[in-house]
Amino acid sequence: MNVRIFIATTEGPVEVQRITKEDPDVRSVICLDGTAKALPIARAYDAFVKEPTGVVERSYKHPSFRMDVSAPITDGESWQLGAFCAHAFFAEDRLAAPGEKVDNALWLTGELDRDLNVRPVDHIKEKLIASQDLFAQMRAEDIRLFCFIPGGAGLVPEDEFLEEMTIDGDLLRLESIVDIQRIIRRFDLKDPYPVVEEDEDDDDLDEDGVIDLYKQREKDAEPIKDNGLFKSLAVGACIVAMVVGLYLQFEDNIMALRANGLKIGISELRANADEGCEKPDKIPLVRDGAAFPSSKLDGLCALEITLNNMATPTYMWAFAQRIEDGHFLLADRESLLEPKRQKGLIGWRITLPKRLSKSIDYRLVALASDKPLADAVNRMLRSSFGEDTPDWQKIKARLEEEDITVLSALHSLEK
Amino acid sequence: MGSEELLLEAGKSSELTAIFHTLAETDVEGEAKFSPMVCREIGKLIVCRTYATPLLELCHLVVAAGELSLQKGRYEFFFWDSGVAKSSSFFAYCQQLEFYANPHRLKVNSQTIDLTYKDGEFAIQYSRMPVLSALLEFMLSALGYCDMDDALKPLSKHDATKQDVSEAANSLSRKLYGYLKEHLPTAQSQRKFRKILSYCDNDADVIDDALILNFWQTASIDDEKGVDFKTFDSVVLTFIRVIQAVKSARDLSALRHAGSIGGDHEAGEINPDLLSETLESVEETITPLVQLNQSPFDQVKFLNKQEQTNLTMLLNAGELALRLPLSVLRSDVFSPPQARLTQALRRKAKNSELNEIIKEGPKETYQERQIIYQKLCRHIEHSLYASLHALATARSKEAISIILKLAPGIDFSGLHNMLNSEKRPTNVISLPSKSITDHFMDLLHDPDQVGEDVAKVMSQAETAYKGLARKGFKEDVRSNDDLVEAFSKGADLLGLISQDIDAYLERLDNLPLAGGGWHAQYSYDRSVFDAQFSKIYGGNA
Amino acid sequence: MSSPSTKDAETIFQALDQLDHLLSATDETPQKVGFNELFSYAHNPKHVPSPALNNALMNDLSVRRDLKRLLSKQALxxxxxxxxxxxxxxxxxxxxxxxxxxxxxxxxxxxxxxxxxxxxxxxxxxxxxxxxxxxxxxxxxxxxxxxxxxxxxxxxxxxxxxxxxxxxxxxxxx
Structure with missing residues (x-):
């Protein structure tokens, strides 16, 4: 099914209504709503399309296009990510026309460089605020809306803000990206700028070439204990091969990163200069607001997902769930069977894949309660068993009905 | 004169009014290109026909403009690419483009640009350029660009002589003369003058409030006269102009008699320059109000639009307001409802609406109108105090002259020593720090330093300044010479206006009214005007 | 009426009256297209022509002639x-x-x-x-x-x- 593209602006979302190949003698132009009114960014769009400066002609082998959009885009470069993706869908005849029924829509803001890396842009919060009506409309029409923003420190708005925006990670998702590969792969688009990959064995790819994030490994890293205060939690890890020089994108799709004094955090475990990944250096990722910067894969051994309980000691437990099929990845059951109130920092280590051929999105969930959690978790697992794709909203609602505080964060692993 | 001829005449003269309206509204990026005084200056040289010399200056300026252009002879850029028509703008423009000019032909000096021709020289002052620029704008609107461009073509020759310039100026003079002959008909004015003189038996001295009201009651519904005398304010203004004209003619006659000016003239053929001077003296009282709207005074909003409107008739009348106090008051109070009637009639309102307007009457009574004048006086006094504070903050010596206006006879020696007597050099920007200024202002409020009286006045000045939220009263005057000038010279203009209002209010106070005072006078006049409006506009009220 | 002084008075009155008339424009008084606007129209891409100019360019031959002359001087x-x-x-x-x-x-x-x-x-x-x-x-x-x-x-x-x-x-x- 076709996909609708929205370019985010501070004045509101702008829908890409149509793309047409024009006579090569004509400059590329962006027009307003099918009229002859060219937008002020038309010149920049032409440069964005046409080689040698442009990336669209290089990828889609035509030098001149006309793009019709629903509202003015006055200046800046943050339209580039949306415009490029619109071309990617157009190239495969999958760009939805206005009014056409769609299941998925993309809302994008970001500048693109020649290598199709996504560069940071300003005013992301303002653009989200200006799109609230669209979010409500998409929700009402049951259309899944993917919001793509550039990755980087300080770019992802804080979680309270995202909660206000009703970005729930399900119908409305927010993802930060460092290049367009995530979008290309997620939506099975042709790679506009293929990168030659090393041909290595990959024991961790399943039959579909998908990394099994949830497959328990024999050599899982030991649970991490901080300050000796915390009980270790087993790592249910994804283990895949690593391709040198590629990046892992940590994505913080955030629903509620913090509640009742419970906070999710991430640390990078980077290869030590002398001892490599045997004794990695731990580098906590500093949240600017709630945003985690993306991690460069080069020299990265693992990621550590932490929970920090800053309130009174409470029963806690965590698990992960693959978004695609709802497959559960459970933390150590020991802590469920021998429940203990805990406080402070608790961590899981996720060993990084060596190589990825397909993006993996997963939801990290942390539970906290005044009562031991084992029964509730058992009920959750039993009720989800047998369902094709367990419905997270239902699971969450059930847990909350039992007075359990539920925190979740969506992540992606990407090559 | 038949009604068709009247219409034709009105049409021709209205084109000229439209051109003047355009001139006044001409703007450069939202700012008026020509100041009100410049527009008035053009008006005077048109009606007095004193345009010969300005046209000669203009033609020389066109030569200079062509020299200062990258493309020789393209004079347009000088006039339409140099911003608002101010002396300083033209000076800056000349300085910038002097590089392109032939140094043997043109020199840019600090006060003038000097042109050298084979057969002589000519200097044009920057202070004249705004008027000359407005004159060219007027000429182009009146005669059209093609005709003007043809006439100015000889000036774009690289070897144009002074003689060529004179000939071009004469050619323009002839064209303008021909245009004005067509578009500035004298018949209507002549007719108005004669009708009024005839009504008062050729004796302007008998004109008083009662006579004017009676004349309007008759003339406004007269089929023939009605065209010229329909509105009461126009009738009052016409009577004022008649009295001023008769008095000026007598003064001229006396001067001729005394041999002060040339006596060799035919009746009615007054030397144009003398006529222009006469107009200036007649306009003496309205001039301050006009000046307040132009640079540098317009940097301070001394009077807003409504306040200026409230003063227009009074200041147009000048000293005659004291001779015709009721006519001025009647005009002020009854003109707005008559204007509403005229507008309603223009949009073809029904009789019932006209009657409603008549029934509604004026928005204010005579007593309320006098209160408006009193408030204006108080506001002006307030503005003077605030100006004093602003000038004292800037340590300007001009503050003394305002103190003398506000409190004549005061001992200001203590203050005098604290203020700067010399103007700041233009290339030095002094920015006294806030603390120094605060300390200085403390001294000015200290009776031991400046004396009891000055300290009291300064205290009042500060209060007044803080109470005024209008443009100019909130800006930092310390580093703004234009603002200092606006406050100091603006105070002079306000003083003149205030004197006229005071004298008029005093005249109204002492006016012998028939029993019942102002209330009865208003009631009586209201019935007279209501009845007259009904007759003029066909209402039945 | 015919005295020299009265004749002079009439001349002075005419000038005063005509000046009042010329300067009597109100917001409702029509305007003539000024050269200032014609120059901006021919010269400045940012200039937005007034309705009066648009009307004159459609209907007034002399304004059109003036514009043509101006353009012929300014043409690239x-x-x-x-x-x-x-x-x-x-x-x-x-x-x-x-x-x-x-x-x-x-x-x-x-x-x-x-x-x-x-x-x-x-x-x-x-x-x-x-x-x-x-x-x-x-x-x-x-x-x-x-x-x-x-x-x-x-x-x-x-x-x-x-x-x-x-x-x-x-x-x-x-």
Whole structure:
């Protein structure tokens, strides 16, 4: 099914209504709503399309296009990510026309460089605020809306803000990206700028070439204990091969990163200069607001997902769930069977894949309660068993009905 | 004169009014290109026909403009690419483009640009350029660009002589003369003058409030006269102009008699320059109000639009307001409802609406109108105090002259020593720090330093300044010479206006009214005007 | 009435009365198109013409004549009427180092691209004026002339476009 593209602006979302190949003698132009009114960014769009400066002609082998959009885009470069993706869908005849029924829509803001890396842009919060009506409309029409923003420190708005925006990670998702590969792969688009990959064995790819994030490994890293205060939690890890020089994108799709004094955090475990990944250096990722910067894969051994309980000691437990099929990845059951109130920092280590051929999105969930959690978790697992794709909203609602505080964060692993 | 001829005449003269309206509204990026005084200056040289010399200056300026252009002879850029028509703008423009000019032909000096021709020289002052620029704008609107461009073509020759310039100026003079002959008909004015003189038996001295009201009651519904005398304010203004004209003619006659000016003239053929001077003296009282709207005074909003409107008739009348106090008051109070009637009639309102307007009457009574004048006086006094504070903050010596206006006879020696007597050099920007200024202002409020009286006045000045939220009263005057000038010279203009209002209010106070005072006078006049409006506009009220 | 002093008074009155009349304009008083605006129209792409100017350019021959004179002095390039043998709509003009081409948009056939190219000129025009034979003069702002070319998208019913297609129209770039 076709996909609708929205370019985010501070004045509101702008829908890409149509793309047409024009006579090569004509400059590329962006027009307003099918009229002859060219937008002020038309010149920049032409440069964005046409080689040698442009990336669209290089990828889609035509030098001149006309793009019709629903509202003015006055200046800046943050339209580039949306415009490029619109071309990617157009190239495969999958760009939805206005009014056409769609299941998925993309809302994008970001500048693109020649290598199709996504560069940071300003005013992301303002653009989200200006799109609230669209979010409500998409929700009402049951259309899944993917919001793509550039990755980087300080770019992802804080979680309270995202909660206000009703970005729930399900119908409305927010993802930060460092290049367009995530979008290309997620939506099975042709790679506009293929990168030659090393041909290595990959024991961790399943039959579909998908990394099994949830497959328990024999050599899982030991649970991490901080300050000796915390009980270790087993790592249910994804283990895949690593391709040198590629990046892992940590994505913080955030629903509620913090509640009742419970906070999710991430640390990078980077290869030590002398001892490599045997004794990695731990580098906590500093949240600017709630945003985690993306991690460069080069020299990265693992990621550590932490929970920090800053309130009174409470029963806690965590698990992960693959978004695609709802497959559960459970933390150590020991802590469920021998429940203990805990406080402070608790961590899981996720060993990084060596190589990825397909993006993996997963939801990290942390539970906290005044009562031991084992029964509730058992009920959750039993009720989800047998369902094709367990419905997270239902699971969450059930847990909350039992007075359990539920925190979740969506992540992606990407090559 | 038949009604068709009247219409034709009105049409021709209205084109000229439209051109003047355009001139006044001409703007450069939202700012008026020509100041009100410049527009008035053009008006005077048109009606007095004193345009010969300005046209000669203009033609020389066109030569200079062509020299200062990258493309020789393209004079347009000088006039339409140099911003608002101010002396300083033209000076800056000349300085910038002097590089392109032939140094043997043109020199840019600090006060003038000097042109050298084979057969002589000519200097044009920057202070004249705004008027000359407005004159060219007027000429182009009146005669059209093609005709003007043809006439100015000889000036774009690289070897144009002074003689060529004179000939071009004469050619323009002839064209303008021909245009004005067509578009500035004298018949209507002549007719108005004669009708009024005839009504008062050729004796302007008998004109008083009662006579004017009676004349309007008759003339406004007269089929023939009605065209010229329909509105009461126009009738009052016409009577004022008649009295001023008769008095000026007598003064001229006396001067001729005394041999002060040339006596060799035919009746009615007054030397144009003398006529222009006469107009200036007649306009003496309205001039301050006009000046307040132009640079540098317009940097301070001394009077807003409504306040200026409230003063227009009074200041147009000048000293005659004291001779015709009721006519001025009647005009002020009854003109707005008559204007509403005229507008309603223009949009073809029904009789019932006209009657409603008549029934509604004026928005204010005579007593309320006098209160408006009193408030204006108080506001002006307030503005003077605030100006004093602003000038004292800037340590300007001009503050003394305002103190003398506000409190004549005061001992200001203590203050005098604290203020700067010399103007700041233009290339030095002094920015006294806030603390120094605060300390200085403390001294000015200290009776031991400046004396009891000055300290009291300064205290009042500060209060007044803080109470005024209008443009100019909130800006930092310390580093703004234009603002200092606006406050100091603006105070002079306000003083003149205030004197006229005071004298008029005093005249109204002492006016012998028939029993019942102002209330009865208003009631009586209201019935007279209501009845007259009904007759003029066909209402039945 | 006929005394010298009265005659002088009449002259003075005339001047005063005429001055009052000239300066009596209110907001409702009509205006004549001033040269200041005509110059801006011919010279400044940012100038937005007043309704009065638009009206005058359609109906007032003298204003049109003035504009033509001004343009003839300011023109960067003058593309005269097409050759007498030309038949049908003109889609390309070339003269004075500039070429104007019309191309139909593939997205919408009712929309036409006007391409303006500098062939051997280095100047950048900012305005296009098109004058129909004995008709009005139309003006088009060139927002974005760069790399020696500009492109303007027009509706096919646009007056400028209609005029451009006529063989007998003249084009002035400035």
């Amino acid at each position: 390039a003058h593309l005269p009427r097409a050759a007498a043998a030309s038949t049908g709509d003109i889609v390309e003009r070339e003269a004075d180092g500039f070429r104007l081409t019309l191309k139909v948009s593939k997205a919408d056939e009712t929309q036409i691209y006007l391409l303006i190219e500098a062939i051997d000129r280095s100047e950048s025009p900012s305005l296009v004026f098109v004058q129909e034979e004995d008709g009005p003069i139309y003006r088009l702002v060139i927002d974005d002339f760069y790399d020696g070319e500009a492109q303007i998208l027009l509706q096919s019913d646009n007056e400028v476009l209609k005029a451009l297609r006529k063989a007998k129209s003249e084009v002035i770039l400035r």
